Amino acid sequence: MNNVFVYCEIEDGHVAEVSLELLTKGRSLANELKCDLEAIAIGNQLEGVAKQVIPYGVDTLYLADDKRLYPYQTLPHNSIVVNLFKEEQPQIALMGASSIGRDLGPRVSSALHSGLTADCTSLEIGDHFDKKADKNYKNLLYQIRPAFGGNIIATIINPDCRPQMATVREGVMKKEILDPKYKGKVVNLDVSKYVSDSDFVAEIIERHMEKSKLNIKGSPIIVSGGYGVGSKENFKLLYDLAEVLGGEVGASRAAIDAGYVEHERQIGQTGLTVRPKLYIACGISGQIQHRAGMEQSAQIIAINTDPEAPINSIADYVITGDIADIIPKMIKYYKKNTK
């Protein structure tokens, strides 16, 4: 009761990266609150799940194992989570801001009348004093996220409703095994008590999941473009530089909305979070939502025609100029000095 809960997404018997990252975050929140970390995995043939998650510091793992529960479907997963939460009354529940978590989270929060904050970039524990009600709240979950086009950072709290729910995108939190020999218990749920046949009304006819061909997250060098690149054609310069340096091409949301590149390359709060050795930002002004996805890069080069672009303040190298002029020079001098 009153613990921190993480919903673990399963794909082909493997726990999703984002869920493992949330377990690490959940463990540290639980330590601060002096409570347990609990996890739930729902799917089919989940024998291998305990081995994957308990080392992250999970005290209790609930498994709902039934062949009808994989792949993910909204209603049965919702029923299990809602009913389990009614029994266990978690104070905090975390889910990935993935196509599963963003489908399930709102449904669960509506059923439990609890608050949910999407796409948090930071989670902390803190107090709150409500002046109007003259009431002090201890140990609330601060759900921190950029809002409103990235012009503000909002701290959201749920003072009265439980669980306090948040979704977080993959790559935002760091995953770290706590102890390979951590002792946690496994509870196998009697699935029939949690779902009813009427939950299985949708039928998945076909499913093609592919490992993304792009590996932007894993790339040590990212050449990223924004609206300032100006056109799809101009993006070719970025591809050239990425190829020469052995990196990948990313983009800001503005460049994607403008149709310059495909949305799988989006970096930022609502896209990928990356931590490369080198991030080269071309024609990116640097709104907070973009920075949320890249500011932990080891080195940043910003190329902009605007000397006042906000991204410059977090860059190691600020180049004021036109990418059509600068990028070819970078390629030229890279080649010259590596031969």
Add this chain to the structure above:
Amino acid sequence: MKAYKIIVLAKQVPDTRNVGKDAMKADGTVNRAVLPAIFNPEDLNALEQALRIKDQFPGTTVKILTMGPGRAAEIIREGLFRGADGGILLTDRAFAGSDTLATSYTLGQSLKKMGKIDLIIAGRQAIDGDTAQVGPQVAEKLGWLQVTYVEEVIELKNDTVVLKRRLDRGVETVKCKLPLVMTVNGTAPECRVRNAKLLMKYKRAKTVTELQKENEDYTSLYNDRPDLNIPEWTVNDIENDATQLGLNGSPTKVKSIENVVLQAKDSKVISGVDAEIENMMIELIKSHTIG
């Protein structure tokens, strides 16, 4: 052939994609007045899906349901110009400050009043919050199935629909029964443009509040052309539990808002001249960042 009753959930949003330098006031609050208000982009994708069903199944009706201040009637008019049959504006101070849950409750109570509905279509998310929560929460409030991230309606036959979903790492095809709530992705086809005939037909479609502001005689107008009346619903038009509305009905509260202030880093400023670019590349090669 069956005709369907479709409701499109839409939101008028500030255009956060083109936020200029004057978007924030000196006190750190958002200066909404300078931001253009637009039809939320993915709600237009949703409208297009509804209109395609209407094209295919004559007799189908498409209505827009939106919640917002008086000016949000603009997006209902925009919908009429593109082929919708009508719309309802939910507007009341009692709804102010709603988070996604209170919004979903209000929309849900309104939908319950709208008679038998076959299909509710909404955009995946709105650009001012990016939460993607209202669609699934409305579905839960109605006790209906939801299908999120829809890119295409592959087939609709009687009460069975086959939908293609675009997920993070793949595509899924789902078959299910109506009624349901579906949310549509921005990767779905763009909405058709305004139709000139519809523009002429509906340019005077207004809410009573708008007509009163313009001192127009709406009684006789609406008697002749009831289709020009955009109904406004207030808290009194829906059954409700006041504790679930607006700020009071919102479990999430904004504790604090911070203006984004950048911490300046020690950065090297480089002009575009060859020697400086070359030095930078040499430094990066030496530090094994590249190469």
